[in-house]
Amino acid sequence: MKIERLAIIGVGLIGGSLARALKARGMVGEIVGCGRGEENLKKAVELGVIDRYTHDVGEAVEGADMIFLAVPLSAMRDTFAAMKGHIAENAVITDGGSAKGSVIEDCTSVFGEVLPNFVPGHPIAGTENSGVEASFAELYNDRRIILTPVYQTDEAAIARVQAMWRYCGAEVTRMLVVDHDRILAATSHLPHMLAFALVDMLSRLGDTEDIFRYAAGGFRDFTRIASSNPAMWRDICIANSDAVSSLVDSYADEMKELASVIRSRDGDRLLALFNNAKQARDRYVDGLNQQAEPLPTE
Amino acid sequence: MKIERLAIIGVGLIGGSLARALKARGMVGEIVGCGRGEENLKKAVELGVIDRYTHDVGEAVEGADMIFLAVPLSAMRDTFAAMKGHIAENAVITDGGSAKGSVIEDCTSVFGEVLPNFVPGHPIAGTENSGVEASFAELYNDRRIILTPVYQTDEAAIARVQAMWRYCGAEVTRMLVVDHDRILAATSHLPHMLAFALVDMLSRLGDTEDIFRYAAGGFRDFTRIASSNPAMWRDICIANSDAVSSLVDSYADEMKELASVIRSRDGDRLLALFNNAKQARDRYVDGLNQQAEPLPTE
Numbered sequence: 321m322k323i324e325r326l327a328i329i330g331v332g333l334i335g336g337s338l339a340r341a342l343k344a345r346g347m348v349g350e351i352v353g354c355g356r357g358e359e360n361l362k363k364a365v366e367l368g369v370i371d372r373y374t375h376d377v378g379e380a381v382e383g384a385d386m387i388f389l390a391v392p393l394s395a396m397r398d399t400f401a402a403m404k405g406h407i408a409e410n411a412v413i414t415d416g417g418s419a420k421g422s423v424i425e426d427c428t429s430v431f432g433e434v435l436p437n438f439v440p441g442h443p444i445a446g447t448e449n450s451g452v453e454a455s456f457a458e459l460y461n462d463r464r465i466i467l468t469p470v471y472q473t474d475e476a477a478i479a480r481v482q483a484m485w486r487y488c489g490a491e492v493t494r495m496l497v498v499d500h501d502r503i504l505a506a507t508s509h510l511p512h513m514l515a516f517a518l519v520d521m522l523s524r525l526g527d528t529e530d531i532f533r534y535a536a537g538g539f540r541d542f543t544r545i546a547s548s549n550p551a552m553w554r555d556i557c558i559a560n561s562d563a564v565s566s567l568v569d570s571y572a573d574e575m576k577e578l579a580s581v582i583r584s585r586d587g588d589r590l591l592a593l594f595n596n597a598k599q600a601r602d603r604y605v606d607g608l609n610q611q612a613e614p615l616p617t618e
Numbered sequence: 619m620k621i622e623r624l625a626i627i628g629v630g631l632i633g634g635s636l637a638r639a640l641k642a643r644g645m646v647g648e649i650v651g652c653g654r655g656e657e658n659l660k661k662a663v664e665l666g667v668i669d670r671y672t673h674d675v676g677e678a679v680e681g682a683d684m685i686f687l688a689v690p691l692s693a694m695r696d697t698f699a700a701m702k703g704h705i706a707e708n709a710v711i712t713d714g715g716s717a718k719g720s721v722i723e724d725c726t727s728v729f730g731e732v733l734p735n736f737v738p739g740h741p742i743a744g745t746e747n748s749g750v751e752a753s754f755a756e757l758y759n760d761r762r763i764i765l766t767p768v769y770q771t772d773e774a775a776i777a778r779v780q781a782m783w784r785y786c787g788a789e790v791t792r793m794l795v796v797d798h799d800r801i802l803a804a805t806s807h808l809p810h811m812l813a814f815a816l817v818d819m820l821s822r823l824g825d826t827e828d829i830f831r832y833a834a835g836g837f838r839d840f841t842r843i844a845s846s847n848p849a850m851w852r853d854i855c856i857a858n859s860d861a862v863s864s865l866v867d868s869y870a871d872e873m874k875e876l877a878s879v880i881r882s883r884d885g886d887r888l889l890a891l892f893n894n895a896k897q898a899r900d901r902y903v904d905g906l907n908q909q910a911e912p913l914p915t916e
Contacts, residue, residue, distance in 0.1 A: 444832065464832065499828070506820055507833040511840045513880075514812050516895040517872050522804055523898035530797070532902030534742065534762065535805040541839045542809045546899045550892030558883045565881040568873055574815050575870035582811075583863040585856045594848035597814040600821035601844045604830030 321483045323348045327384035329377055329399055331355050331364045333447065334416045335390035336455025339369045341488035344457040354380035364452040377402035384408060386484065389415035393555040397426035404430060412477045413438040414484075418504065418552075420468040420497045422559035436474040439481040442466045442500065443490065450549065461489035468497045505563035512553055513568050515546040619781045621646040625682035627675055627697055629653050629662045631745065632714045633688035634753025637667045639786035642755040652678035662750040675700035682706060684782065687713035691853040695724035702728060710775045711736040712782075716802065716850075718766040718795045720857035734772040737779040740764045740798065741788065748847065759787035766795045803861035810851055811866050813844040 323342065328335040331353040342348040353370035354377055355361050361373040374380050381387050381403050391399050396417060407413070413435065417423045420440045427434055445463040447454060465485040469478050482492045495503070522531050557564055581589050621640065626633040629651040640646040651668035652675055653659050659671040672678050679685050679701050689697050694715060705711070711733065715721045718738045725732055743761040745752060763783040767776050780790045793801070820829050855862055879887045 466832070499825075503825070503829055503832050506823065506829050507837050511816065511837055513873075513876060514816060515840065516892050517876055518809065518812060518869070519895040519899045520891050521869060521872050523894060525804065527797075527801070528898070528902070531801055531804050532898075534764070534801050535902075538843050539805050539809055541842055542813065543899050544839055545836050546895045548892075548896070550889055550896050553892050554885050554888040557880045557888050558885055561880055561883050565877045568880060569877040571816070571819060572870045572873035572877060574819050575811075575866055575873060578811060578815055579863045579867040579870060582855045582859055582866060585859050587852050587856055590852040590855050591848055593818050594814050594846075594851050596821060597817040597844045598846070598848055600826070600830075601817045601841050604826070604833075 321347075321480065323386045323484065325350045325352065325384045325386070327352045327354065327381045327387045328370065328390060329354045329380060329388070330390035330392075330395075331361060331370060331373070331452050332390060333450050333452075333454045333459070334443065334445075335388060336364060336369045336452040337445075337457065337459035338388060338390075338443075338484075338488065339364075340455055340457035341460055342484070343368070345487050347484070347487045348386075352380050352384065360452055367452065369452055369455060378406040381411070382406050382408070385410050385412065386480070387411055387413040389413065389417070392552060393417050393419060393422060393559040396423050397430060400427055400430040407435075407437075411437060412480045414441045414467075414481045416441065416443055417559070418442060418508070418556050419559035420500045424468075424470065424497060434470050434472050436472050437477045439473055439477050440468045440470075440497070441481060441485075442468070442504070443485070445490075448544075448547065458489070460485065463490050465490045465492045466500055467492060467494050468500045469494065470497065501560050501563050505560055505567050509556055509560060509564045510567045510571065512545050512548060513557075513564065514571070515543050516553070519543050519546040619778065620644075621684045621782065623648045623650065623682045623684070625650045625652065625679045625685045626668065626688060627652045627678060627686070628688035628690075628693075629659060629668060629671070629750050630688060631748050631750075631752045631757070632741065632743075633686060634662060634667045634750040635743075635755065635757035636686055636688075636782075636786065637662075638753055638755035639758055640782070641666070643785050645782070645785045646684075650678050650682065658750055665750065667750055667753060676704040679704050679709070680706070683708050683710065684778070685709055685711040687711065687715070690850060691715050691717060691720060691857040694721050695728060698725055698728040705733075705735075709735060710778045712739045712765075712779045714739065714741050715857070716740060716806070716854050717857035718798045722766075722768065722795060732768050732770050734770050735775045737771055737775050738766045738768075738795070739779060739783075740766070740802070741783070743788075746842075746845065756787070758783065761788050763788045763790045764798055765790060765792050766798045767792065768795065799858050799861050803858055803865050807854055807858055807862045808865045808869065810843050810846060811855075811862065812869070813841050814851070817841050817844040 326348050328339055339351050351370045353361055353364050353373040364370045377399055389399055415423055423440055424434055427438055443460060443465045445459050485492050525531060624646050626637055637649050649668045651659055651662050651671040662668045675697055687697055713721055718740060721738055722732055725736055741758060741763045743757050783790050823829060
């Protein structure tokens with residue numbers, strides 16, 4: 321199951337860490353990197369993360385038996401188009417996009433079908449840093465990888481992608497595309513929207529200086545994710561537009577209701593709401609703390 | 619400026635930590651604790667946090683030259699009422715309530731005026747734990763204490779409260795009552811509402827188990843404050859109802875707008891919003907990281 325030649329399109333934190341993990345375990349022959357930034361790719365070679373690089377996607381995937389797409393969601397379609405005609409017979413393709421429906425649509429729009437050897441995936445891992453210099457072999461240790469194959473997807477291809485991630489120490493689960501996009505909208509995309517919107521709103525109040533000066537540590541924890549990559553989050557919102565907009569809308573309704581409960585000083589309803597939230601959070605979230613996980617961004 | 623006798627009404631994390639800090643620096647003679655829970659008060663004596671205790675507020679404040687009210691916001695009015703007629707001539711009174719307008723109102727409704735020797739205060743400090751056993755002398759080290767005296771407040775009383783907190787290692791600032799309540803609504807009360815409402819909403823979706831199972835670390839950071847004390851937050855919402863409800867309402871409007879921007883896949887507007895939030899967060903909040911602060915709850 322060793323990978324002979326791995327092509328990584330987008331050599332940043334996600335792609336670079338996959339390369340390092342597979343190299344560390346001797347599970348890969350050659351790694352070809354592809355991207356736009358010359359500096360970053362040179363650095364990747366210097367660091368031994370990749371063996372060589374090209375700026376041409378077609379050239380990069382030529383002869384590769386495993387292709388990993390770690391490009392922004394907004395670049396997926398063009399990347400598929402650039403691969404067309406260069407994918408080897410025995411190649412398996414997978415990706416790291418934070419939304420899955422849109423990537424599958426991009427694949428379909430380029431190839432007229434979801435390629436049977438394409439296994440859509442999403443590693444639930446990341447840090448606050450980006451670029452190949454931020455990559456490290458342990459990023460995927462004990463992290464979850466969600467694969468969202470469709471009915472056309474070849475089982476052997478799924479097995480190879482699954483094996484690749486397991487070499488990296490990750491736990492691999494399968495999910496329906498719609499479930500992935502809905503669940504991630506709730507647990508990741510919506511919280512990011514709340515944090516971005518909160519900081520944006522506060523930054524437009526009159527006394528911003530004072531507001532941020534008196535912000536306590538809880539505020540910093542709460543808004544940490546508002547420091548995430550804006551372009552990446554624009555892409556995610558567009559890619560998962562239906563699920564995210566519908567949750568943001570429901571949340572707005574919940575907030576309107578809450579405002580009126582606070583305005584009417586209805587202590588019983590406030591207590592019921594806060595109790596329910598605390599119980600749910602303590603029950604589900606703290607249970608997960610048994611798994612040690614590094615700082616995530618998505 | 620040493621305190622001869624300090625009465626602490628409510629011997630928990632906040633009151634207990636003040637007692638410990640003053641004792642550690644030899645800045646207090648006797649400390650009398652007051653509260654309802656026998657167990658907690660016994661424990662406080664055992665731990666050397668207080669010297670003796672009583673369940674009677676009037677008895678507790680008798681002969682004290684400094685009185686610290688660390689009771690829930692909903693108990694402030696009754697506490698003032700129980701103190702009436704027992705406050706020594708030379709006594710200075712201060713408190714630790716998270717909202718200040720309501721405490722001043724409670725004082726006025728009991729005494730017919732804001733007592734000149736009452737200095738409303740709010741230590742921006744806390745941990746996720748409560749009770750006297752969670753208290754420690756260093757809690758206020760390098761933390762901010764906001765005092766919100768009114769025009770009737772005696773300058774000498776303010777100076778004594780200021781000195782007391784400085785002995786504890788805290789930085790003391792003054793603010794207008796309305797500014798305090800508005801700024802805290804923005805930086806603390808609103809974020810808590812968002813976190814409670816998010817977890818509450820997610821807990822009522824169909825597939826809660828899956829949703830919490832796939833929640834990544836960012837979600838945990840973001841929702842940590844939803845594990846805060848529900849009764850305390852009910853009190854804060856009621857005490858600061860106007861400022862909090864109005865911000866929650868504006869936030870709901872912002873969310874409605876955001877939902878429609880996401881729905882229309884308006885990448886430019888999304889990017890502008892996320893960029894603005896990231897810049898504001900990086901600029902203001904990370905600047906504050908130079909001050910090391912423990913985990914806060916309020």
